[in-house]
Amino acid sequence: VRLLRDWLDTNSQKSGSKVILAADVGGPVETRVDRAVSILDQVGERIVAVKVNWHILLTDGVRGLRALKERCEELGLPLIADMKLNDIGTTNAEAAKILFSNGFEAVIANPFVGYEDGIRELLAEAKKMGKGVILLVYMSHEGAKEGYALQADGEKLYLRFARKTKEWGADGAIVSSRSPSVIREVRGVLAAEQLILSPGVGFQGGEPGEALAAGADYLIVGRSIVESKDPVGAVERLERSLRAPG
Ligand code: OMP
Numbered sequence: 001v002r003l004l005r006d007w008l009d010t011n012s013q014k015s016g017s018k019v020i021l022a023a024d025v026g027g028p029v030e031t032r033v034d035r036a037v038s039i040l041d042q043v044g045e046r047i048v049a050v051k052v053n054w055h056i057l058l059t060d061g062v063r064g065l066r067a068l069k070e071r072c073e074e075l076g077l078p079l080i081a082d083m084k085l086n087d088i089g090t091t092n093a094e095a096a097k098i099l100f101s102n103g104f105e106a107v108i109a110n111p112f113v114g115y116e117d118g119i120r121e122l123l124a125e126a127k128k129m130g131k132g133v134i135l136l137v138y139m140s141h142e143g144a145k146e147g148y149a150l151q152a153d154g155e156k157l158y159l160r161f162a163r164k165t166k167e168w169g170a171d172g173a174i175v176s177s178r179s180p181s182v183i184r185e186v187r188g189v190l191a192a193e194q195l196i197l198s199p200g201v202g203f204q205g206g207e208p209g210e211a212l213a214a215g216a217d218y219l220i221v222g223r224s225i226v227e228s229k230d231p232v233g234a235v236e237r238l239e240r241s242l243r244a245p246g
Contacts, residue, residue: 004106004132004171005195007078008218011048018212018242019235020049020080020197022222023068029059037071039231044075046235051080051108051220062102069103078105084136085109089121096125096133106132108174111161112147115168123168132171137161137186140176140200158182162189171195172217177206180214187215201238209242 012018021043023036033056040050050072056065072079081104085092092109099107109122119135126133138148138158148158158175162185165173172195175183183196190196198216200206202224211219221238228234 002105002130004078004134005193005217007105008048008195011076012218015046015048017046017048017235017239018208018218019047019225019238020051020218020220021047021225022051022053022082022199022220024053024055024222024226026055026227032056033060033064033068037067039226040068040071040075040077042231043225043235044071044077046232046239047077048218049078049080051082053082057081057083062098062104065103073103079103080106080108080132080134082108085122086113087118088113089117089119092118092122093125096122096131097129100126100129100131104131106134106171108134108136111135111137111164111168115164119168119170123170134172134174134195134197135161135165135168135170137165137173138175138179138182140178140198140204140206144176159185159189162186165194166190172197174199174220175216177201177208177211177216177219178204180207180210183211183214183216208238209244212242 025032025036081099096107123133150157152160175186175196175198177198177200196216197218197220198211199220201208201219208219225231225234
């Protein structure tokens, strides 16, 4: 059993990278997986993990992603399923079982469904199979404030979700890079070993350096790499911006 945190940290120590590639390949569906593999061939040694979403999971399914999974294995990169699981416990657990027995190391889920008959069963399945669960604590899109920032019993919902992430023992949280102050608050709540993965840099306007300085462990980056004509150059630019004195 390998903890997601240890895996990402080991990869990061080797490569110096803070990037989780969101392999969100669009365009012709017949070639999406091939193109995702090709991007991985180019940037695989400069990232710490790969995350897949509907873009290729829906078109090709877990079995259709075998080539991508094998490439990840060769590169030593964990594959994360971004399903944002959001259902009753048995359904969440079924999805997790399928993902975890088909090469996925972690899944993203929504803490909004609550623990009992919701996240509990998912966490139990993950624990049994030695895999990871990451919870959405504060999303990166504009409308996130209409939900995650609401007050619940005098507490911001995202802080509640951060506390739950800790209490339930999930592997980490997703927190928007566009809200460094929220990252800071969530970091103050989570246990030290719990991850903060931060999407929203580049296309959505988040600043990678600020997100990391605020306490994010890794950045989730999609379009600015995947849609670039030069994915390696895009990763290098991101790396340079992180090295540049603030
Ligand atoms: P880009 O905006 O293209 O870099 O992609 C960001 C990736 O992170 C996409 O796969 C999104 O689905 C995902 N994401 C967010 O953008 N915002 C969130 O709050 C959460 C996620 C996620 O769970 O990964």
